Amino acid sequence: xxxxxxxxxxxxxxxxxxxFFKNIKKNRMRELDDMVHYLHEEVxxxxxxxxxxxxxxxxxxxxxxxxxxRIASATRMKQHEVVSAxxxxxxxxxxxxxxxxxxxxxADNYCSIYEDRPKACREYPHTDRKKFYQIHxxxxxxxxxxxxxxxxxxxxxxxx
Numbered sequence: 001x002x003x004x005x006x007x008x009x010x011x012x013x014x015x016x017x018x019x020f021f022k023n024i025k026k027n028r029m030r031e032l033d034d035m036v037h038y039l040h041e042e043v044x045x046x047x048x049x050x051x052x053x054x055x056x057x058x059x060x061x062x063x064x065x066x067x068x069x070r071i072a073s074a075t076r077m078k079q080h081e082v083v084s085a086x087x088x089x090x091x092x093x094x095x096x097x098x099x100x101x102x103x104x105x106x107a108d109n110y111c112s113i114y115e116d117r118p119k120a121c122r123e124y125p126h127t128d129r130k131k132f133y134q135i136h137x138x139x140x141x142x143x144x145x146x147x148x149x150x151x152x153x154x155x156x157x158x159x160x
Contacts, residue, residue, distance in 0.1 A: 003054050003147065010144035013154070017143070020157050021136040028160075029133045035159055039152045040127040047148045053109035054145055056102045061120030063087055063095040074116035125149045 049055075063071075068087070072079045086103050087095045097103060104112045107118055111117055125146045126135055143150040 006150060008146045010032055010150055014140060016157070017140045017153055028105055032160065033130065033132050035156060036132045036138050036152065036153060039155050043148045043151045045062060050109045052147060053105060055124055056105040057113065058100060058145055060096040063118050067118040068095070070116040071113060076115040127152055
């Protein structure tokens with residue numbers, strides 16, 4: 001999928017996706033979770049994150065104190081050095097990276113701190129979590145960034 005057109009394609013189907021989730025009956029939420037988890041596995045067999053890395057280029061994850069500890073350990077820096085070198089406080093009073101793309105993203109799309117990456121990065125795009133219906137609005141938003149999420153939503157609407 002062409003990353004440059006992904007945002008535009010996601011915007012085109014955003015209203016349809018919102019309507020889809022609005023119309024799912026409460027008694028089908030477990031079925032929805034099961035289907036999303038199945039589709040998650042399916043789309044990630046087809047999409048190689050290392051070919052894309054759009055999330056690492058464009059999304060600034062929230063960085064927790066625990067994340068700072070792990071990054072400091074991985075980079076052999078002191079926590080305050082990690083903060084001053086890589087982080088800023090955003091409008092929500094959360095730590096985020098000063099710059100995007102992520103400062104740990106290599107030219108080959110590999111993460112230099114992969115084993116110690118922030119929790120938000122480890123969990124992204126959240127399509128394998130339980131009670132998926134609770135984050136459907138976030139998923140619709142993530143479809144503009146992640147081709148796997150876009151494909152998952154399109155397949156979900158056809159399957160359900």
